[in-house]
Amino acid sequence: MIKAIRGMRDILPPETSRWQWVESVAREVFDLYGYQEIRLPLLERTELFARSIGEETDIVAKEMYTFPDRKGDSLTLRPEATASVLRAVLENRLEKGAGVKKFYTLGPMFRYERPQKGRFRQFWQINCEAYGVEAPELDVEVILLLMHILKRLLPGELRLLVNSLGCPACQMKFRAALGLFLINREGLCEDCQRRRTTNPLRVLDCKSANCQGILHNAPVIRDYLCPDCAAHFARVLELLNRFNVAYELKPRLVRGLDYYTRTAFEVAAVGLGAQDAVAGGGRYNGLAKALGGPDLPAIGFAIGEDRLLELLPQDFGQDLRPRIFVAALGEPARERAFTLVQELRRKDLAAEMDFEGRSLKAQMSMADRLGAAYAVIVGDKELEAGAAQVRPMRNFASPASAAANQEAVEGERPPVAQEKVRFEALVDYLTGKVRSEENL
């Protein structure tokens, strides 16, 4: 048997309905904040990611699905969406004009990593990007939007972590100071000794307790922010306070992509294991220019949809149960039932029936298992009488009442209010019943 390749999984029903639910909520909130959807190719020129994410990052250096196409051009399955969105915006001149330009997109990303809890080689992101405005109000609006989506979906506690990474000038000063600090430190773990040269910022959020101890007196980026960056960050925090958004200042928060500037944030959740970041984002004012475009302020975030789904309660999702199950006995009745099912569906009522000529008992059992609200029974007797039996199916909701019922009637079938309804009136009768119940 051929199986799915490593790190790639099938998302199956009923799980898919939970995904649809999440996506519909996200779309609603995006609408509310004035964001418009943009749909993008999954493949881009390798150069796009190398230049935007950073040659030295792990993502580019060892985690991309990169291969030559038939012509020999180097292509890459997108490892993230930001670079693609910006490319599309610049290519189509969407940044032109006054005001903030707001976009969202969602879909699969690809990274060649070792799979583990909450980490897949194909994973899904819900992505938000806003361009053209430098004001800290936009930073806050984007964070509010993110928290809005998450709070509508998740009952559990979320931690919003916030930091400022400054502008390139601040970063240069800070890197120099950090490098100086690290160069004389003894006792850093093996990884950090490597990071010291490859990616010094990463040393800051090493998980080793030992390293954290050593880093206790390390320089903090906040002390290296230029007056503009400091003012921007102060304003962001002030507004978060004003809107009662709980956050934690995390001076050591750095992000894995080189393009971030100023505001950086992350949302962590409990219950996800080691991969506890549900969403992350920040400002990336320099990226458009780095890609050969204009000077374009930008900010955005990505939600890890797979991880988000992991946190959702099991009963989240749409009700996919059919309203009506039509049980038929004998060939003429099946013929009638098939017509009835189509008529119900034309009235937008979910209806099902059996095509295999199974016993009435088996069909009733199917109706129950599918969760139908009503079973319609059609047999020779009903055809002759010109009226079908309509049986409400949800009388025995709880196992307790089922047991009580069983004892009460002692061997006899529990009394169910089963009605005879003439075929001509059946569709209207059923639509009426179901609609009135749904409005309760």
Added chain:
RNA sequence: GUGGGCGUAGCUCAGUUGGCAGAGCACCGGGUUGUGGCCCCGGCGGUCGCGGGUUCAAGUCCCGUCGUUCACCCCA
């Protein structure tokens, strides 16, 4: 890329010192010549991940390999 755990029925898992491959759930049928939840009876269902080796005999021991899972690393 590194380290540990685990691969047996559709699912969750048992399987003793190597000796006839099991249970629960699910599914199908019957208990009711035409009525769902519970209960009772019966049935279907297996390349024991794959390849090699040791042995009279391997799900069990050995080697390899693939997958999976958790952690490191990294990130959503």
